[in-house]
Amino acid sequence: MFRKICLFFCLNYAVFIYFCEGLFFDFQFTMRKVSSFSKLTKYEKISWLAKNFLYESPVDVINNFAGFWYENVEIQKQFDGFSENTISNFHLPFGVAPNFLINGKDYVIPMVTEESSVVAAVSNAAKFWMERGGIEAEVIDTLKIGQVHFFYNGDAKKLKQYFTENSEALIQSTEDLTANMDKRGGGLRKLELLDMTHLEPYYFQFKASFETCDSMGANFINSVLEKLGSEFRKMTANSGQFQKPEEAIEINMCILSNYTPDCIVEAKVRCKIEDLGIVNGFAPQHFADKFTKAVRIAEIDVHRATTHNKGILNGIDSLVIATGNDFRAVESCIHTYASRDGQYRSLSKAWIENDYFNLSLKFPIALGTVGGLTTLHPLAKTSLQILGNPSAADLMKIAAAVGLMQNFAAVKSLTTTGIQLGHMKMHLTNIIAELKANMDEAKQIETYFSDKVISVSEVRNYLSRLRDSISPKTI
Numbered sequence: 001m002f003r004k005i006c007l008f009f010c011l012n013y014a015v016f017i018y019f020c021e022g023l024f025f026d027f028q029f030t031m032r033k034v035s036s037f038s039k040l041t042k043y044e045k046i047s048w049l050a051k052n053f054l055y056e057s058p059v060d061v062i063n064n065f066a067g068f069w070y071e072n073v074e075i076q077k078q079f080d081g082f083s084e085n086t087i088s089n090f091h092l093p094f095g096v097a098p099n100f101l102i103n104g105k106d107y108v109i110p111m112v113t114e115e116s117s118v119v120a121a122v123s124n125a126a127k128f129w130m131e132r133g134g135i136e137a138e139v140i141d142t143l144k145i146g147q148v149h150f151f152y153n154g155d156a157k158k159l160k161q162y163f164t165e166n167s168e169a170l171i172q173s174t175e176d177l178t179a180n181m182d183k184r185g186g187g188l189r190k191l192e193l194l195d196m197t198h199l200e201p202y203y204f205q206f207k208a209s210f211e212t213c214d215s216m217g218a219n220f221i222n223s224v225l226e227k228l229g230s231e232f233r234k235m236t237a238n239s240g241q242f243q244k245p246e247e248a249i250e251i252n253m254c255i256l257s258n259y260t261p262d263c264i265v266e267a268k269v270r271c272k273i274e275d276l277g278i279v280n281g282f283a284p285q286h287f288a289d290k291f292t293k294a295v296r297i298a299e300i301d302v303h304r305a306t307t308h309n310k311g312i313l314n315g316i317d318s319l320v321i322a323t324g325n326d327f328r329a330v331e332s333c334i335h336t337y338a339s340r341d342g343q344y345r346s347l348s349k350a351w352i353e354n355d356y357f358n359l360s361l362k363f364p365i366a367l368g369t370v371g372g373l374t375t376l377h378p379l380a381k382t383s384l385q386i387l388g389n390p391s392a393a394d395l396m397k398i399a400a401a402v403g404l405m406q407n408f409a410a411v412k413s414l415t416t417t418g419i420q421l422g423h424m425k426m427h428l429t430n431i432i433a434e435l436k437a438n439m440d441e442a443k444q445i446e447t448y449f450s451d452k453v454i455s456v457s458e459v460r461n462y463l464s465r466l467r468d469s470i471s472p473k474t475i
Helices: 002-019 021-028 042-054 058-066 073-080 116-130 156-172 175-183 218-238 284-300 302-322 327-338 378-386 392-415 419-434 439-451 456-470
Strands: 094-102 105-112 136-139 144-151 187-195 203-211 250-257 264-272 348-353 356-364
Touching: 042 058, 094 116, 094 392, 105 116, 105 302, 105 378, 105 392, 116 302, 116 392, 116 419, 136 392, 144 218, 156 187, 156 218, 175 187, 175 218, 203 218, 218 250, 264 392, 284 302, 284 348, 284 356, 284 392, 302 327, 302 378, 302 392, 327 356, 348 392, 356 392, 419 439, 419 456, 439 456
Parallel strands: none
Antiparallel strands: 094 105, 136 264, 144 203, 144 250, 187 203, 264 356, 348 356
16 A cells, blocks of 8 residues: 555656756756766656657556566565666566576576576476486586786886796785685685787786685675786886886776686486487487487587577576576687687587486586575575575576576477477467457367467467457357
């Protein structure tokens, strides 16, 4: 009730704002350019949007956006603080995929995705492999990379010699920032000076390797890098060895890299070919042959590799989002890794060896289980609880297992029944909603298409025939 009363007054306020163009909008906005937009209230922002871009009544627009606000004011305030100029929440389905057996331990996987077939496919694949021993996953390394990019127009040999003699002192200068991470078993592991002048005149960089334990560590890494850059500039300036103007260190930028080739995880499944059983009507050997050839095609053909890896990321992204991690960073890193030899290739490998079917997936991924949204977002915290509050390394293994199962499910469908059969069955619900079928019509549509190829046009035509058959006849 309190929320409804507040909304009533806010709507009336929005109407007042809308009709006071001369007093408010014309004064503050010119040609839809807005100043101090972030300082406006949420209702003022929406009213401005309604007037200048949606060309609708601000009351209707506010009603639309307010329909996705949390009734709990404190939770909504928390969500508003996650970003800038927040006016509403964009909801995505939160689902779970059961039957995962990873390194002998049962998991239920939280997944946030709008693609209906993803959760169903990964669940079926996980159950398939649970009955065949489950998934093995291993973290190979957990180092992350940061860089200090700088320019130096002096003697490269002198710079390298100075760095060799003073690198320990440079690392020690960051101890005030690394002390807490050091206590947790992490910190700055390695610092290298790279000469990049063969690519760009006078360009050098520090390449720093970090262990950040259970945090993703972006803020920690960037803070240490900025300290390294500023301290190195001071040290060289005060050393007495770099007195010429061209010998001054010019720091260009200090930033972590989202490419973490030394933060690697691998997942794999393996069973006797005969234990695969009949797969969608295909004999075990025939299925294994088709499957391994399909993965090989993704290794050699960039067009297939792109879609192949997108399928893998369907699963990984869903988990990453559910746990409050940065899926953009994850995707950029994985795609870079897939191109590491100069051609974009499959992330997974499949092969037959001694009458055993093998499928493996190996990629770099940097995840955290403490700090940031993993701590602040209520559902991210719940996701981690569902997973048993894993460490960052364990979450890497889980992500690899999910990606592997998504890959198995996709390639299995492609090489047997075809991708559209299962995908469109899952998509049928969305088609029914899009066509605004009622409950009785929906049941009849689902029954009719239970054994038929599904498409939007076919469903639309069937619904039209259905409605025509029950319409009252005109005389």
